[in-house]
Amino acid sequence: MQPTEQDLHVEIAKAYEPQAIEAKWVRRWEELGVFTAQVESAKQPFVLACPPPNVTGSLHLGHAVNGTIQDILARTKRMQGYEVLWQPGTDHAGIATQYVVEKKLFREQGKTRHDLGRDAFLEKVWAWKQESGDRIFEQFKRLGASLDYTRWRFTMDEGYSRAVRRAFVQLYKKGYIYRGNRMINWCPSCLTSLSDLEVTTREQDDALYHIRYPMADGEGALVVATVRPETMLGDVAVAVHPEDDRYREYLNRQVQLPLTDRKIPVVADSYVEREFGTGCLKITPAHDANDFAIGQRHGLPVLNTLTATAILNETTGQYAGLTREVARKKVVADLESAGFLVKTEPYTHAVGRCSRCDTVLEPYLSDQWFVKMHELATPAIQAVESGRIKFHPSRWGDVYLDWMKNIQDWNISRQLWWGHQIPVWTCAAGHVTVEQQDPAACATCGDNHLTQDPDVLDTWFSSALWTYATLGWPDATPELTRFHPTQVLSTARDIIYLWVARMIFTSLEFLDEIPFSDVIIHATILDPEGRRMSKSKGTGVDPLLIMDKYGTDATRFWLAGAGTSSQDVRFREEKIETYRNFANKLWNASRFILTKAATKADSSRSLPAEVSTVSSPIDRWILSRLHGLIRDVSAHIDQYAFADAISALYDFTWNEFCDWYLELAKPRLESDDTAVRRVLAEVMDTLLRLLHPFMPFITEEISQQLVERQWAVSSQTLQHRPWPQFDPAAIDLEAEGEMALLIGTVRALRNMRAELRVEPGKVAPEVRIRVTRDAHPAFVRLSDLIARLGRAERITLLEDGQIVETARSATAMVGENQVILPFDGFGDVLEREVKRLQKEVGALEQEQTRIRQQLSNESFVSKAPAAVVDKIRARGSEVAVQLETLERQLTAWSNA
RNA sequence: GGGCGUAUAGCUCAGUUGGUUAGAGCGCCACGUUGACAUCGUGGAGGUCACUGGUUCGAGUCCAGUUAUGCCCACCA
Numbered sequence: 001m002q003p004t005e006q007d008l009h010v011e012i013a014k015a016y017e018p019q020a021i022e023a024k025w026v027r028r029w030e031e032l033g034v035f036t037a038q039v040e041s042a043k044q045p046f047v048l049a050c051p052p053p054n055v056t057g058s059l060h061l062g063h064a065v066n067g068t069i070q071d072i073l074a075r076t077k078r079m080q081g082y083e084v085l086w087q088p089g090t091d092h093a094g095i096a097t098q099y100v101v102e103k104k105l106f107r108e109q110g111k112t113r114h115d116l117g118r119d120a121f122l123e124k125v126w127a128w129k130q131e132s133g134d135r136i137f138e139q140f141k142r143l144g145a146s147l148d149y150t151r152w153r154f155t156m157d158e159g160y161s162r163a164v165r166r167a168f169v170q171l172y173k174k175g176y177i178y179r180g181n182r183m184i185n186w187c188p189s190c191l192t193s194l195s196d197l198e199v200t201t202r203e204q205d206d207a208l209y210h211i212r213y214p215m216a217d218g219e220g221a222l223v224v225a226t227v228r229p230e231t232m233l234g235d236v237a238v239a240v241h242p243e244d245d246r247y248r249e250y251l252n253r254q255v256q257l258p259l260t261d262r263k264i265p266v267v268a269d270s271y272v273e274r275e276f277g278t279g280c281l282k283i284t285p286a287h288d289a290n291d292f293a294i295g296q297r298h299g300l301p302v303l304n305t306l307t308a309t310a311i312l313n314e315t316t317g318q319y320a321g322l323t324r325e326v327a328r329k330k331v332v333a334d335l336e337s338a339g340f341l342v343k344t345e346p347y348t349h350a351v352g353r354c355s356r357c358d359t360v361l362e363p364y365l366s367d368q369w370f371v372k373m374h375e376l377a378t379p380a381i382q383a384v385e386s387g388r389i390k391f392h393p394s395r396w397g398d399v400y401l402d403w404m405k406n407i408q409d410w411n412i413s414r415q416l417w418w419g420h421q422i423p424v425w426t427c428a429a430g431h432v433t434v435e436q437q438d439p440a441a442c443a444t445c446g447d448n449h450l451t452q453d454p455d456v457l458d459t460w461f462s463s464a465l466w467t468y469a470t471l472g473w474p475d476a477t478p479e480l481t482r483f484h485p486t487q488v489l490s491t492a493r494d495i496i497y498l499w500v501a502r503m504i505f506t507s508l509e510f511l512d513e514i515p516f517s518d519v520i521i522h523a524t525i526l527d528p529e530g531r532r533m534s535k536s537k538g539t540g541v542d543p544l545l546i547m548d549k550y551g552t553d554a555t556r557f558w559l560a561g562a563g564t565s566s567q568d569v570r571f572r573e574e575k576i577e578t579y580r581n582f583a584n585k586l587w588n589a590s591r592f593i594l595t596k597a598a599t600k601a602d603s604s605r606s607l608p609a610e611v612s613t614v615s616s617p618i619d620r621w622i623l624s625r626l627h628g629l630i631r632d633v634s635a636h637i638d639q640y641a642f643a644d645a646i647s648a649l650y651d652f653t654w655n656e657f658c659d660w661y662l663e664l665a666k667p668r669l670e671s672d673d674t675a676v677r678r679v680l681a682e683v684m685d686t687l688l689r690l691l692h693p694f695m696p697f698i699t700e701e702i703s704q705q706l707v708e709r710q711w712a713v714s715s716q717t718l719q720h721r722p723w724p725q726f727d728p729a730a731i732d733l734e735a736e737g738e739m740a741l742l743i744g745t746v747r748a749l750r751n752m753r754a755e756l757r758v759e760p761g762k763v764a765p766e767v768r769i770r771v772t773r774d775a776h777p778a779f780v781r782l783s784d785l786i787a788r789l790g791r792a793e794r795i796t797l798l799e800d801g802q803i804v805e806t807a808r809s810a811t812a813m814v815g816e817n818q819v820i821l822p823f824d825g826f827g828d829v830l831e832r833e834v835k836r837l838q839k840e841v842g843a844l845e846q847e848q849t850r851i852r853q854q855l856s857n858e859s860f861v862s863k864a865p866a867a868v869v870d871k872i873r874a875r876g877s878e879v880a881v882q883l884e885t886l887e888r889q890l891t892a893w894s895n896a
Numbered sequence: 897g898g899g900c901g902u903a904u905a906g907c908u909c910a911g912u913u914g915g916u917u918a919g920a921g922c923g924c925c926a927c928g929u930u931g932a933c934a935u936c937g938u939g940g941a942g943g944u945c946a947c948u949g950g951u952u953c954g955a956g957u958c959c960a961g962u963u964a965u966g967c968c969c970a971c972c973a
Contacts, residue, residue, distance in 0.1 A: 014932085016933095016935085201970095208973085226973060272973085273972050275972090280973095281973055282973075288973080289971060290972090291971095291973085350970095395901080396900095402900095402968095403968095406969090493967090493968090528908095530966080567966095568901090568902090568967085569908090570908070570909095572907090577922085577935075578921055578935095580935065581933095582935090584935045585932090585933065585936085587933080588935095588936090589932065589933080591932050591933080592933080596932075644910090647910075647920075647921095650920090650921095662932075666930095751939060753938090753939085754927070754940075760928055760930095761928090791930095846917095847917065850916075854916070859953040860953040861953080862953080863954090864953060865915080867915090868954090871916095875917090
């Protein structure tokens, strides 16, 4: 049954109201299972692994940017006929989660994890994970993210844990994992070691203390400079440069270490910079990585003066029990009163801090597990150098390579409880057993009293397996076969080393294939002042609030453009407002079409319009522009240049479709004109499909309304519709040229009316246009439209060369055509017209001078490409005609 | 100390392989209720493209240097 006109006259909200519509489509998509990837499908796969957010996390702008970027790809590829898997999941985020739960425990119960014990504490963490674990995916759903939620994985779920075990054991058995007693970064607050990547360095103002160390034999003294005077209690030597003449005589003698009864040697080491400070370096092997190395070279002892919590230990005598901060003050005071403090000068230097809790780290000597990186890095370097993996923008590939080529061994053990416990067992005899399954007995001696290493693995060790562990590895699952390697990975640049690099080398090691072929590094969103957003400073922006306020589509439209910008972008609400307005524009355009066009002439419903059957130049123009848009948007998406796609979509929709085509369609809709209805339906339907990956909600809603009125092909969702195909035959430069004449003429008339201050409501009885021979047929076709949009009752076309009485009228040039607007009924506007003409003539004269200079420059004419010279010549003759006409007009005025 | 970015309209940003009238949004000024949209429409003003030098017939675009600014890496206490 065909809907009647009354059925069609449904109320459509005057402004786009996103909330209810978004909620409806989130539900609907889920019910229909639109995002579920089919392993069995015959389609070519397109796979994105979503960077797993922390279980405890909630959606921030970074997630929103990245989610939008990936969703655009996922939705586009679905429409393009791919079997899309966008893999979701969360990361257990060892240190971050443990830190949050410990804080909560202390706040609520005043207890530490040690009060509870390992098992009870882990129960707490699991409970917390249960509580907040899927909140972020509810938020992703609101964003419209078309993740396959049925395949959600967690880095500590059962299968994933097996993958982690398998990875560790394989690396261990191949000799890539070793235990070493080395200087690592220690957080005295989190009480764990950290990898170099988990250290943030920040400059701070301190003092550089110059301390006199008297020679043990009483003859002279050396002065050392340090920012950490309290560490002198652990000094075991003073080093000078071997070729430093100032100190030659001190070598191989001893100094009496102040505040202690110890005598320590003076050694020579070329590490010492002669120019820095006094050229004498105190050596504290237990508390400085360089000093440790120097100590090794000279066979010096290691004297640890700190506890794990950075409190001075019993070796420091009277200072034992003090924190490092208090000890520093006391040591300085004692040195000063004993006369050892030579001077103190202000000093700015970089200090390493825990990236989690911001505590100043201690270099700390301890037993840790490491991954030997050099050999593993080699194929990972090759994969990027050969172009098998491409970074976008490409400069991040160089950043990756720099790091990979200077790779250091990776400290993977953490003294935490939350995470994958290291699968290494030791028996009473000290034999080590490393197995995937928990062993019952020692592999060497059969002893069945085994102790598992209490440490857990670095969180990044497990997330490094993300692209394939989520698909079932180490089992050869159908998913793994079908969906790996993945295609695109999109992420923030601050985890290129932590995560991207490690996924690459583990995938090459375990599967002998790359994990993905393209890496998109998206831009960072900064606050309005250009600073990094930070939760603690309160400069963070909650994307959910923005979505509530402006609609998710508007937010996504901005995010997609911002995220693929080549530089970082500042967040500003006004920018989202622009796209909120855009969504509203689109909404109203469709409202207009649905209420005005779709209510008449049922015959128009045999849609869509075939390009070849369209005859009106205006219709051919919009279809030509539409196909240009299809071509450009498709290309931009292929190149991940979403910002370009967005501006093309925005400009077409607003400036070409709404401002011109819809306006031109209005008079035609008064009649039963079927062509205009077909074209409107075709453009609208195509536009909605092009916009859909960027603005899924509003496009889905409008599209369904079109379907209800049988104005678009029926389908459950736009995801089931094909991506628009570019048709080169639709490109019609002639129609575009004709439209340029129309737009130019209408603008010229509007400009004259505005500048002459003609009342907007006043219709000119006549507008005369003196047209060139070439343009004549076009103007004949366009006259009615020009009259309507240019507010004239009648258009009279004059032949080129025809002498015209131009008095009492305003003149503007459109190319070489003269648009003449008689003053009839406009009042006294002569003076304004003269001013207008003078301004125009002035500008044209300037341009003409420039062009003449150009063309009289022989080397330009002979060396520049002919096309460029021709273009300037053509413009030159156009300018000449325009000038001549306008000047004649001016003369006529001055004679009048 | 090394590396990578960025400097274009009052603000936030585009400007493809160098081609001659440098664009957009916001803001600003003037006008506007022809029923899709005031979250709108029409017209307008506004830029010696950070600076200096070079290459070229021609430079916002390429090269060198300078200044400012941001980020990353790094073991000078």
